[in-house]
Structure formats: structure tokens, C-alpha cells
Amino acid sequence: MKAQSFRPSLKFNGKIVVITGSGTGIGQAIAKKFAENGAHIVIMGRRREPLELTSAILSDTVKAAGSTGKVRSFHGVDVADEVGINNMFKVIKEEFGTVDIIINNAGVSGPVKVFTSATHAEFKECVAIHLTGAFWTSLQGIKSMERGGKIITIATFFTEENRYEQRPYRFRAPYTSAQGSKNRLAEALAWELVEKGIKSIATNPGPVHSDRIYKTVYPKAAAEFLRIGGYQGLTSIEIERVLTILLQLLGQPEPIVSEGIREAANEISKSQKSNSTDSFSSVAKMEAVLSGLLAKVQEIAEKIQFNTAKMIVDGEFLTQDDVANMVLNLCDDVISKLINGRVVPNDRVFYPVKPLVGTAILGTNLLHPKIKDKVVVITITSSSEKDLDRANKIAAALSSSNVKQVVILAKNPADLTRFRGFHSHLVNLSEEKSVRMIFETVRSKFGSLDALIHLTGDYDYDLPFSSLARAQWDSLVDNFINIPGLIVKEAVNMMAPEGAADEPVKFRGSKGVVVIIGPDAPVGKKISGTVRARSEVFRGALRPYTATVNQELADVLGSDIRLYLVLPGNIEGEPPDTEMLKNSLTHLLSVSSLKRSEVIFYIDESKS
Template identity: 45%
Template sequence: MPKFQNKIALVTGSGTGIGKAIATKFIEEGASVIILGRRKEPLEEAAKELEGRIPQGINASVRIFAGVDVADETAMNNMFDELKKNNVTIDYIINNAGVSGPVTCFPNAPLDEFKSTIGIHLTGTFWGSVQALKVMKEGGKIITISTFFTEEKPLEQRPYRFRSPYTASQGAKNRLAELMSWELTDKGIISIATNPGPVHSDRIYKTVYPKAAAEFMRVSGFEDLSPVQVDEANRELLPLLGEDESVIKKGITDAATKLANGKDVSKLTETFTNLLNKIQTIAEKVQNNTSHMIANREFLSQGQVAETVLNLCDDEIAKIINGKVIPGDRVFYPVKPHIGTTAPGVHQPDFTGKAVVFTIDATDKADAERIEFLAQHVEKNGGKVACFISQDTPSELQEYISSKFHSHIVDIKNPDEVARWLNTAKTNIGDILGVIHVTGKLPDIPKLTEVSRAEWEALTEKFISTPATVAQRALEQFVPGGANDPRLYKDAKGAIMIIGPDLPVGKKVTGIQRAQVEVFRGALRPFTTTVNQELSDVLNSKIRMFTIFPGSVTGTEPNNQRIADAFNFLVTDNALSSAEIVFCVDETR
């Protein structure tokens, strides 16, 4: 008898690629499958193929939900409500849907695309899992496809240049899978994540590697093309990769004619030909370098990933590894020690004539007192302080901070408003030495898996999107015009520090409480390491971004002096050569 006969698996993003391979494997093992995605045509084609693979004599079926984007709350709610209405019980939900997201340096990554990537990868996984509980019973399994090309372990990061929103969402997904195992134990639901690593797919060969190669070309410019012109050319040229030679030749000529803007078309055609050849060469080199970090130099096939997923759905195996992130990725990647504890000590810098801007999303009085301590530290050493306080900060905390420092209540979720206030600070109080963003603490939440969609999105905004918004606008302040011309970043200086969220404090901190905080720390760790690699290795700047995580696993009170010491270190040249850029300042391990 097929192993999964009489079972039902729901696979997101299953019209093509890995999702389709997983659905196929389930069908071949006797399960019924529910496939969904944004595009109807691939799903219909996949359904025909899947129906043809149902084993003879097995009563299995294929059901389609077309036009369902996992980031769309209404579409997901309606799908699971319909399943519940029809008394359908899901045995397995496979969180597979994903997108490449913007493949570009963080300063150039559109923030709407940043948020969209978080929405699909992280919120789509969270909300799909939560809604699936409506139609799951004890023994149900949530399997999340993630990647180790973001976060190897909480203390070992893999910066993935040009993929900052992807790394943030994937790192959080790893920790979300762990959290769900804690919070769903009483329901008898198992949660596991698996990180396949590089997989043979059109996305990686036709999208990720070529776009990464194209970004290398944009950063420096190519021949007589400026970065903006390279970017315009790349949009026309990248779709030509993999086409017949005649199609490529015509496409290059058409692109040169379209973008000539007074230039000699024949000369531009030659330049575009060289550019496309260079992009293809770099893309192949990236692929080859990655394969050389695998023992047998082979990426996994989509079928092998599917086989892994079905093994994780085995009842006995799933019980053993509930809550784990399984490393299917076989890439032997040399990992630098990006995570540290106490920052190295330095001689106290003189902040005279410099401004430090605080952007504040405080949760409680301890957050406000931390800001007071750090701002006084800056002023005591000669610097000037401006505090931009989020509209979402409780009014009593707004008043507390405003009574002590030059402050404004600001919509720090709005990138234009952040940029405007940073410009105001520079005009009124001087050159900005550093921007310190305080996320505030995670509110006391019994179970994250029981919050509303609006509450969840407020949390991802607070701990992921808003820090990214502030960081990107701070980079614009340090390097005006740098997004369009990355060459301006060379040797530019500046410092960005993200503080929080804290680990919970107390003698009886639960595993759930720690796991909840780790979801959002899990986003900021790989995000920080990725952006720093771009700032140092790609853009050759002297700008650094640190993240500070207060608190310890033992539940001790955080020490604000250690955060001040970390800022002292960040604004010195010592930070430029530091591999450690995320500091758990209250930990001793």
C-alpha cells in the first residue's frame, strides 16, 4: 500500500518547480493533494500531470486553488474556510511558496519590494500555517522550506549579498518553525523546517545568478556606461539569456536602439553584447564556485528535495525531529564569526561637533530609560542628540523622552518622513555621526500563533520593515545619490546601530517566550550580516551597521553601558576590520 494513502497534503507555490515536485511525490505515494498559486495556467497543467500519476486503484484526487497568493490574507482565509466547510482535513501543509525578491544592494532595494518579499516568505508561511490549523487534527505536520544561505545557526550567519529581504525572511522562517513546535504541542501538531540549499531550477539559473551578476556590473559601471545606464540595459538584456543566438542578437540590437539616447547604436550594440557576455560569465562563475563547495559538486534535484519533505512527514521521524531545522544543504561554506558578545573596548571617542540621531519604537519604560542612558552618553562626550519617536510609542514614553531631549513624534514607518527628519537633523545640529534605531521589546504575547493578522503585520513592521526603512534612509543621508550611483559609496563613512529586541527577563522565562523573540532576531541577524558585506566588500565603503541584542538566555537584566560601549566601538576605525557585527552584549558564552 502506498505510504501516504488516504492522506491529504496542501503544497503552496505548487504550479511549478519544487512545489510541483513535492506534490508529484505525494501523489505517487497515494496522497491527495491541494495545489495553489497565483497563476491559473501552470496549476491546471500541473493538475493534469498529477492526475496521470495517481497509482492504479488508489482513490486520490488533485484540487486546485488558483489566484491564491500566500501573502493575500483574504485569499488564504477563503481557501481554508472553504476546505473547512467541505469537511476536508489536511494532514500536511508544505510551506514552499517564495520569490527571489529584489536582487540588488540594499541601498538600491525598493522598500515596497523588500516588504513584499517579507510578506510572501515570512507572513505567507506564518498565516498559511495558522489558517491550516482550522483543518488539521492531532498528528498534522507543518513542513517549511527555508534556506541555509541566510542563517546557518543562530550564531553562524551566511551573508547572501544582494538578497537582504530574502535573508531576513528566511532567517525568521527558520526560527518560526521552531516557535510553532513549542506553541502547537498542545494541539499535537508538528513543525519542521528543511533547508535544501542550491537546487536545480529555472529560478536559480535564469533569475538569481544572472541578476546577481548584473548587479556586480551595475555597482561599478561598465565600459562607458554609468550604473544607471547599466541598470537600464540589464532590464532589456537579462531576459535574453538562454535564448537562441538569433533571438539574442536581435534583442541586443533592439535594446541598443531603444536606449541609444543620442549614442551611436552600433557602438552601443557592441557594448551591450560585451555586457551580456560578462554577465553570463560571472553567473556561471558564481554557480561553479558554489558547486565546488559541495563534496560531489552537484546541486540537489527538485525530486530529491521532494523526497526529503516526504521523509520528514513520516510519523516516527517527525516526532523525533519536531522543532528542528534540517540541514539538507550540503554546501561547505566558510563562516566568519559574525556574532559576538561584548564589543571590543576602545578609548572613549570625542563626539564634539557630531550629531547622533535616535529613531525610537519603544515598548516600555525600560526602553525609554535605555534611550535616556545612551543619549546622555553621547551628550556627556560632546555630541548632540535628536530623538525621532514613533507615533506607535505609548504617549507616556513619548512624553518621558521628549522632556529630556530634543524630540519629534514621527511616522518612522514612512521612508519619506524618515529622510526628511534626518535632513532636518543634519541642518540643525550638524553632521550625523550615527543613527541608532531602538526596536523596543516584543510585547507580552501568550502565543504568536493566536494573534490576528493585523497584530502579526504590526510585529513584522516593528522588528523587520521599520529597521530596514531607517537603515536605508540613513545610508542615503551618508551617501546622497548612492542608490543610483554606488561608486559614491567608496570610502564614505557612517554608523548605523539597531538595538533589540531584548530577550525576556526573569527567573522563569519559558521556552515559548525565548522562541518568540528569536523569530525577529532571526530576521535581523542575517539582514545585518548581508548588508554589511555589501557595504564593505561590494561598495568599498567605511559605513557599518551593527545590531545589538540586549539580554541573556539566563534572563538577567540588560546592561545599557555595554550598549554604549558597542556604539563607541562602532564609530571608530576598529569596527572596519571587525568580522563580528551582531553583538549579544549581555551574554558571556
């Protein structure tokens, strides 16, 4: 008897599903799963060739399923590009009329580097694709959605799943920051869209079998470990240069690998001769060293994979089909109703992490002797009366504690009049060169930069994210993610010996403190779930960023520099206590704070 082939039910027959980043990998697997279930599939991405291949696969899948589903492809579309996304949804509306499901899947690896070495442009691009891409795709898709529509946002287990559970992801600071914010955004949109009958759910897959992990993320992470730790007499700069060539050789045939190593050896040998060094007297010796370096990269990459697998309950990475099945189930009408507004774990990972979140900061004392003679910089991007007054009071408290110098840097010209009693400057805090130059000036004029306090200010929690213009959203991302990332990086580099960004070994033993004072919790007697959810979106970026940066500062760079995040306000809706904030900052700026494992503080939650 002839065996009957299994034919899935056409559960999503006639539904219009938009999947970002769907030319390869997980996105392609999700698209195929919906095609098997009768949906019309819209795929999009930046590269034409993968999308053409995926379109062919989906067309065959639709035919095999016996459905009337259509496949529409948009190539050359970057999810971070406002105009590209707008135009895509305009065409979708013309051709299909409505959108039923959006899958926010697009992503990039971003810089796989210690945060002190990544450029600000790399940081912003990663955040734009992961966070802004998901936001803008959702907003444009909502315009064509009817009741019953669903938005599924795919993030990662290497971020925060809630405000108390942090999972640092070394060498991936902008990535984990964007993903944490994306989780909180999915929650906020669920609250905002409930009246429209649209569901918003996020899911955090664990490690997934993919070319990106095996060919990009793990090898680059291994390369970064070697750049920081050194290898057989090569400088960090030399290691970075040759690995740019060598990483492309992974998986290539032996003749290509040998030729690539030979070219890299010639380049480094010439460079060493021009610098009057004789670490390696022949190209042959250099070839042997570089062969060993490439083998070491492979060894470390495999070790990262092995150690990650050991944290998974069954030791197995997810398949791309596993993730696709999860997404398909989340789009079920019954299931999506039950878990609307939630972040659904999909990782099976037990990730041991020290306690990173605290409330009370003990031992606070405004006259703490260990902050005497320090040079402290205060940066502020907010022009609200509350934040300007807060910055003034912090500066006054530090001055009365006999710090050597307080320097205040503001972004807005009118704000400088509020700081006439202090050394203050107007600086474009969103521009990499300007921030670096002013920090260099501080160090040159006062001898050091020992501590930095950055105030982000707040945003309007009553204003729906779903109503924002693109410029408004971009301004929020700059203020609460990009600018803090830039200021922290440049301040930390200034606390270390000159050249540490290029030669990370110089960070070892360096001292300093950076504190971000993030957005306040909502204030009031009756705070709605919608307002609470909105208030967490950018806090949700700063928390995993802080956790990851501290892991790199301590465990990777071996420094005594720390980053702390203070989030004022409490769940009772009481106004933040400025006196407690001043005392807490005084303690965090002291060296004794290095003994703490906590780096994220809700100081107003403690009852003193």
C-alpha cells in the same frame, strides 16, 4: 520475461496535503511525490496556467499509483493575502474536512539588488510572501488539523540555521531576513502546538536545479555586480536600464537577441545625445558594447554557479526531486516525532564565513574621543517605559561625550515629552518618504548624519503566535523587520554622497555607523522553552539581515559604513545592563570598530 514496473507504497493514502507555491518547481515535485503515495493534494498559487498543467500531471500520477487521491487547485491565491488564504481553507474544510499536512513552500526571488537600491515596497513584498505567507497559511491550516498533523516549512541554507551560524547572502537582504525568521517561527510553533499533537519542522535546502536560479537569481546577481562595478563607460543608471531589456533575451534565439540589443542600443544612444555626451558616436558601437555586456552577465552568472558548486561536498546541486524526498521523509510519523521543532539542514554546503557573532566589546569608554563632533540620530518605535528610559540614557551619554548633535525620532506622539532635553521629532518611521525627508533635514541642518541608533523594543513573549490576529502579526513584522530595513537603508544612503543609491561607486570610502538594538532576551529565573523560542523569531530576522548588509557595505560597495546588531540580555535571564549598553554603543560609534569582523553582539553574555 516482462519487467515489472515499480509501484511505490501508498504511505500517505487518504492524507490531505496542502502545498503552497505548487504550480512549478519544487512545489510541483513535492505534490507529485505525495500523489505517488496516495495523498489528496491541494495545490495553490498566483498563476492559473502552471496550476492547470500541474493538476493534469498530478491526476495522471494518482491514476498510475492506483490510489483514490483527489487533486484540488486554487489559482489566484497569494500566500500573503489574508482573505485569499482564509477563503481557501474554508473551501478545503468543506470539501475534505481536515488538513493533515501543510508544506510552506511558496516564495519569490525578491529584489536581487544591493540593499541601498531596493525599494521599500520590494522589501516588504518579499518578507510578506516568505514569512507572513508561511505564518498565516500555518495558522489557518491548524484550525482544520487533528493530532498527528504536520507543518513543514521550507527555507534556505543562505540564512541562519542557528543564532551563532550566519550565512550572508549578498543582494538578497529581505529574502535572507525572512528566511531566518521563518526558521525560528517553525521552532516556536512546534513548542506551542505540542499539546495539540501537531509537529512543526523546517528544512533548509541548498542550491537546487531550477529555472529561478538559472534564469533569474544568478543573472540578476551578475547584472547587479556590473551595475555597481561599471562596464565600458556606461553609467550605473544606463547599465540598469539596458539590462532590464537584455536579461529577457537570455536563452532566446539569435535573431531575437540581436533585435533586442539593437533596440537597447538605440535607446541608450538617444539618451546620451540628449545629455550632450558622446561616449559612443554610433549605434553600431553601442550594439557592440551591449553584446559584450550581455556576454559578461552570462560569464559572471556561470562563475557564481561554479563557485557555489565548489562549496558543495560532491559539487552537485540538489534536484527538485531530492528536496521532495526530504520533505516526504520529514512527514513520516516516526521521523517527525524525532526531529519536531528542529531546522533540518539539507544543503551539504561548506560556506566559509568570518566570525560574525561576539559578546564583549572591548575598549569601551564613554569619553572616547573618536565620537566627538558626530551627528547621531536615535530612532525608537517602542513606547514602553523601559525602552524610553533606555533611549534617554543613551542620548544623555552621547551628549556628555561631546557629540555635535543628538536627534531623537519617535513614532508615537506621546513619547516626545520624554525627550524634551533633546532635539526631537515625530516621524512615521514606516513610511519611506517621511524617513528620507527627515534624514535629509538632519544632514542639511547639521552638515552630516554620522551615526544612527535604532531601538526596536520587545514584544510579549508570553503571547502565543498561534493565537495572534493578522493585524497583530503584521504589526510585529513591521516593527522588527520592515521598519529596521527602511531606517538602515535610508540612513546608509544619507551617510554616502548624494546620488549613491543610483551610482553605487560613490559609496566607496564613505563612513558611518548604524546600530540596531534588537529585542531583549527573556528575563526571569525559570524561562520555558516556549518563551525562549518565541523570543528568537524576530531576532532570527535581524541577525541574517545584519550579516548580509555588512557583506554588501564592505565587500560590494567598498564603504567604511557598518551596521551592528546588539541583542541585550542573556541566557541566564538576568536584566540587561544599561551601563554596558551605553559603553558598548560609544565604542561601536567609533571608527576603531571597523577593525572587527563581529557585527552581532550579545553584550550581556560577557562577564565583565
